[in-house]
Amino acid sequence: MLAMLRKDCYVMGKYTVVLIITWAAAAGVLIWFPKTDASFLYYLMPAMSVTIALNAVSTDHECCWDRFAAMTPLRPWQLVLEKYLFTYGTLALMAGLSFLVVWAAASDENSSSIWVAIVLVLLFVDMSLPLVYRFGRQKGGMTLMIFWGLVAALILGAAHWNYGLIETAFGWVEEVPAPALAAGIAVFLAAANAWSFYLSVRFYARRQRGWYD
Amino acid sequence: MDTNAIEIRGLTKRYRDFSLEDLNLNLPYGCVLGLVGENGAGKSTTIRLIMDALERDSGSVSVLGANNQSKEFLHLKEDIGVVLDETFVPEIINAKQMGRIMAGTYRNWDQAAYDGWIRRLGLPLEKKFKDYSRGMTMKLGIAAALSHHPRLLLLDEATGGLDPMVREELLEVFADFAAEDGHAVLLSSHIVSDLERICDYIAFLHKGKLVLCEEKDVLLDKYGILKCTKEQLANIPQEAVHGKRVGTYGVEALVERAFMPRDAVVDRASLEDIILFMVKGEKQ
Numbered sequence: 001m002l003a004m005l006r007k008d009c010y011v012m013g014k015y016t017v018v019l020i021i022t023w024a025a026a027a028g029v030l031i032w033f034p035k036t037d038a039s040f041l042y043y044l045m046p047a048m049s050v051t052i053a054l055n056a057v058s059t060d061h062e063c064c065w066d067r068f069a070a071m072t073p074l075r076p077w078q079l080v081l082e083k084y085l086f087t088y089g090t091l092a093l094m095a096g097l098s099f100l101v102v103w104a105a106a107s108d109e110n111s112s113s114i115w116v117a118i119v120l121v122l123l124f125v126d127m128s129l130p131l132v133y134r135f136g137r138q139k140g141g142m143t144l145m146i147f148w149g150l151v152a153a154l155i156l157g158a159a160h161w162n163y164g165l166i167e168t169a170f171g172w173v174e175e176v177p178a179p180a181l182a183a184g185i186a187v188f189l190a191a192a193n194a195w196s197f198y199l200s201v202r203f204y205a206r207r208q209r210g211w212y213d
Numbered sequence: 214m215d216t217n218a219i220e221i222r223g224l225t226k227r228y229r230d231f232s233l234e235d236l237n238l239n240l241p242y243g244c245v246l247g248l249v250g251e252n253g254a255g256k257s258t259t260i261r262l263i264m265d266a267l268e269r270d271s272g273s274v275s276v277l278g279a280n281n282q283s284k285e286f287l288h289l290k291e292d293i294g295v296v297l298d299e300t301f302v303p304e305i306i307n308a309k310q311m312g313r314i315m316a317g318t319y320r321n322w323d324q325a326a327y328d329g330w331i332r333r334l335g336l337p338l339e340k341k342f343k344d345y346s347r348g349m350t351m352k353l354g355i356a357a358a359l360s361h362h363p364r365l366l367l368l369d370e371a372t373g374g375l376d377p378m379v380r381e382e383l384l385e386v387f388a389d390f391a392a393e394d395g396h397a398v399l400l401s402s403h404i405v406s407d408l409e410r411i412c413d414y415i416a417f418l419h420k421g422k423l424v425l426c427e428e429k430d431v432l433l434d435k436y437g438i439l440k441c442t443k444e445q446l447a448n449i450p451q452e453a454v455h456g457k458r459v460g461t462y463g464v465e466a467l468v469e470r471a472f473m474p475r476d477a478v479v480d481r482a483s484l485e486d487i488i489l490f491m492v493k494g495e496k497q
Contacts, residue, residue: 003317010310011303059303068301070266071367072318073290209268210261213228 004074004082005089007065008056015055016090019048023094027101045101046117049094050124053087057129058137066208076205080133084197087125091118122189126196133203134212215278218242218365218397219263224272226258233258233421236272240399240414245391247408247429248401249488250418256401257298259418260369263399264295277365291321294358298369298401300350304343308336308353312360319361330356334379347374355383359390366390366398372407380404384411409484417488424491429484436487437479439468449473456490467491 023045060066069079098114127147131140158165173181206212219240226233233255240246248256261267263274265281277292279285302311308331316322331338334352345353351371358366366387372380388411391398402408408415409429416426425432436455439446446457446464453472458465467490470479482490 001317003314006317007303007306007310007314010306010314014305063303064297064299064301065303067261067266067299068295068297070261071264071290071293071295071297073287073320074318075287209266211268 001074001078001082001085004079005086008082008086011059012052012056012086012090015052016093019052019094020097022048023097023101027097027104030101031104043113043117043120045098046091046095046114046121047124049087049090050121050128052090053083053125054128054132054137054141056086057083057132061136066204070208076208077201080129080197080200080204083129084125084193084200087129091121091125119185119189123192126189126192130196130199130203133200133207215275216241217275218277219246219399220275221259221263222273224259224262224274225270226255226262226267227270231255231258231421233262233418236423238416238423238426240397242395242397243391244413245387245398245400245411246414246416247412248399248416248418249403249405249408249484250401251492252403253420254418255421256418257369260295260297260367260399260401263367264290264293291319291361292364294361294363294366296351296354296358296366296368296371298373300342302342302350302353304341306342307339308356309338311342311353311357315357315360321361323360323362326362327356327360330359348376348379351375352379359386364396366396366400368398368400370401370403372400372402372404380407387411405483405485405488415484417491419492432487433482433484435469435471436467436482437470437473438482438486439466439473439477439479440464441466441477449477456493458490 026045060069066079095114095118098117102114128140128144131143134140135143155166158169176184217239219238221236221238224233224236224238231253236255236259238246238259248259250256258267262269263276263281265274265286274281276286277289279289306314312324312327312331315327316324334356336349336352336356342350342353351374355368355371358368368387372383375383384407387398387400390396391411391413400408400412412429414426415429415432417424427435439449440463442463443459446454446466449466449468450472453469455467455469457467467482467487468479473479
């Protein structure tokens with residue numbers, strides 16, 4: 001599995017360097033121009049790590065690595081687990097760099113916004129990896145866009161129709177003590193990750209064996 | 214130890230527009246089996262099915278003494294070197310990095326052997342895979358396949374794109390490999406002359422069906438080319454003729470020597486002749 005992590009580091013190395021340069025530029029803006037309203041950058045950097053993970057998956061598929069891997073002693077769950085670990089690794093790197101900027105910029109921005117970004121990225125990864133393994137990068141991406149489009153339409157529609165409904169649905173979050181909320185989110189994320197991993201292994205193994213050809 | 218490195222029984226795989234039907238094949242230890250057939254005949258499908266990298270519809274495959282759907286086979290994959298027809302390395306990777314990746318993939322990986330193969334095949338260590346020619350790609354695949362001390366080599370069009378000198382050298386390597394105790398090679402190729410040079414057995418796939426599977430020497434002894442007139446050919450028993458080519462001055466036919474009259478002059482048929490006549494030769 002370490003060999004596969006090594007491969008993804010080789011493959012995505014340049015891409016990651018470009019992201020880190022982008023991060024450095026963003027950090028420069030936040031540190032030297034603290035009055036600038038650039039707080040979106042705190043969300044942006046962890047979010048960008050998703051693109052590294054999805055590109056790593058699609059590169060494997062495009063160059064037929066998956067087909068070769070099926071001939072090696074590596075098991076589907078090992079190959080999929082490596083992709084999840086690689087994703088967590090890049091997310092940790094980008095989030096770590098973002099925390100560094102918050103600290104260096106002595107920004108008013110609370111680092112909790114980075115935690116929100118991390119949670120959203122993890123949820124996004126949990127949804128997107130199984131879809132990409134099942135449908136491929138293009139179809140998987142489209143399926144995801146349709147899903148999020150429907151969710152957004154549902155929330156906006158509900159807000160337009162009856163805003164009280166939204167308050168009822170999400171208002172309780174503000175009532176919950178912070179530690180309990182954090183613990184709840186952690187448990188939810190762990191369950192979502194486990195379910196996502198299970199589906200990804202299932203879809204990957206089937207794709208490898210030509211089920212979707 | 215069993216006598217066969219690979220045993221395939223009634224193997225069937227159906228796609229919408231193609232099917233590999235009821236394949237039966239043996240590859241004895243110590244031998245090279247040449248799998249020949251046109252594009253889309255089912256050679257790559259067969260190799261993927263042997264490695265259980267593709268869902269089959271029916272049949273069974275035993276590799277190195279184990280059912281290829283058993284847990285035991287997962288460990289046996291360590292002992293099988295595979296070279297695929299298609300590129301499989303991400304284009305940004307070079308031969309040096311490839312070695313490091315393979316080192317973590319196979320427990321038996323021998324870095325010194327890999328370095329030796331890279332030098333012997335003249336591959337640049339630092340050149341990225343995207344700048345490789347087809348021949349270089351194949352060489353890298355072969356270097357990787359040979360560097361984890363396999364017992365069985367599955368080579369899918371592995372000699373394609375190689376220059377004649379390197380091809381010659383590698384064919385010798387494959388033949389020497391097969392001659393070692395407990396080793397075997399399955400080599401699929403379009404280049405029938407390569408197969409004729411090193412193979413002990415020839416399996417010919419045509420449109421997903423196994424047309425013939427014989428020992429090469431038996432095959433070459435069994436068939437011959439008869440040059441005669443149409444009238445003379447009409448007097449030959451039908452079951453002896455496996456294909457014919459009608460020209461301006463007469464007829465060339467692929468015939469089975471055993472059925473031929475003693476006075477008939479039958480020339481030696483090459484493997485390529487046998488295959489071409491069987492596929493393209495107009496049946497009597």
